[in-house]
Amino acid sequence: MxxxxxxxxxxxxxxxxxxxxxxxxxxxxxxxxxxxxxxxxxxxxxxxxxxxxxxxxxxxxxIRTGAGVVPLTMAHNVASEEEVDAVLAAAAQAGAEPVSSAVRRSWGGYSGYFGDPDGYRWEIACAPGPVNDIVVPKS
The missing domain is CATH 3.10.180.10 (2,3-Dihydroxybiphenyl 1,2-Dioxygenase, domain 1)
Incomplete structure (x- = not known):
């Protein structure tokens, strides 16, 4: 495979x-x-x-149901911290459930979360070095 x-x-x-x-x-x-x-x-x-x-x-x-969030997150990485804030603001404007504002994380990146209409969590992140090099398209 x-x-x-x-x-x-x-x-x-x-x-x-x-x-x-x-x-x-x-x-x-x-x-x-x-x-x-x-x-x-x-x-x-x-x-x-x-x-x-x-x-x-x-x-x-x-489908398993119960209290708490689904044990799954999806991430959308961007090239800068300013883009993280802009995407989180756009998601809020679209009606997303705010989960957490963007902050500097212990792993060295900057990220925040929102929930979609069914509560699925999206992380909007700017990660240092090789992670962003892999997942953010070059412009």
Whole structure:
């Protein structure tokens, strides 16, 4: 198996609401839409998929529920601390749940978090050195 990820799929309670958040609020462009699913190209060979919970469970199996947050975060790295603050502000404007303002982290970076309409956590980060060199596209 090649070392790569093709899709990241989130089971969401309301595909329309999630589409509104990511497409209208954050300005992302859908690649494919069908009843119960929206797929957004987020990399050269990577799709981000929003899938209706009931259809997700039908194919994948029951979703674990309970208190607390889902033990998963997604990150969007940018080239500067100013960009971190700007993306967090744009997410808040789009209706994101504020989780934490950006701060300098013990690992040397600068990051903050927001939650999407289903509570999935997004880290917006500027990481030092090799991490950002790998994950931030060159302009």
């Amino acid at each position: 090649e070392q790569r990820i093709s899709l990241i799929t989130l089971a969401v309670s309301d595909v329309g609401r999630s589409r509104e958040f990511y497409v209208t609020g954050l300005g992302w462009t859908p690649e494919l839409e069908a009843p119960g699913v929206v797929m957004i190209r987020t990399g050269e060979h990577l799709l981000f998929s929003l899938w209706a919970t009931d259809e997700f469970e039908e194919e994948v199996g029951p």
